[in-house]
Amino acid sequence: MSKPGTPATGGTPATRLLTASNVPFTLHRYRHDSTVTDFGAEAARMLNVAAERIYKTLVVDAGDRLAVAIVPVNSRMRLSAVASCLGVKRVRLADPAVAQRKTGYVVGGISPLAQKSLLPTVIDDSSLEHPTVFVSGGRRGLDIEISPADLLALTRGTTAPLISR
Known part of the structure; x- marks a missing residue:
């Protein structure tokens, strides 16, 4: 894990937030294949x-x-579960261009952290089964490893069962 207070080397809003918040995290980089x-x-x-x-x-x-x-990448999100958590009848995936504009991140690199607009956030409760989880660091080929508790706190999120089990 990166030491709190150590400058983040990723240079994204997400890594800057983590560093400024003194939250421990680990950056994981890989070469993104543009055809994937x-x-x-x-x-x-x-x-x-x-x-x-x-x-x-x-x-x-x-x-x-x-x-x-x-939600975990190997699962399917239940839209009805997300709608229930948000107190609405239904939800659908947002238009990618709108998602990019509202979050400030490109699709495939949208981080849940340090988005342009703080959006209501729900995290699948399976995250609590792991000491750390990986989320996008704000660009393709950059992931952040973080504790679920810190992810919840920084996103002001809640947990709920969101996937088919």
Whole structure:
């Protein structure tokens, strides 16, 4: 883990937030293949980490607002579960261009941390089964390893069962 207070070498808003917040984390870099579109599976393979520890950040459209759902890359998010957590009838994946504009990150590199707009965030409760999880560091080929408790605190998120088991 990076020492709190040590300058982050990733240079993204997410790594700057972690450093400024004195939250321990580890950066993991890998060479992203521009032909790959399954970013989570690529991260698991390139980092040699079990897919259930790598979490994808999905921006959802809840009708009158956007929100973030964070789920393991080897799972399918249940839209109805996310909607229930947000107190709305239904959600759908947000338009990628809107997601990029609201978060400040490119699709495939959307970090749940230090987004342009603080969006309501729900994290699959399976994250609590691991001492650390991996989330995007703010660009393709950069992941952050962080404790689920720190991820929850920094995103002001909640946990709930969001995936089919």
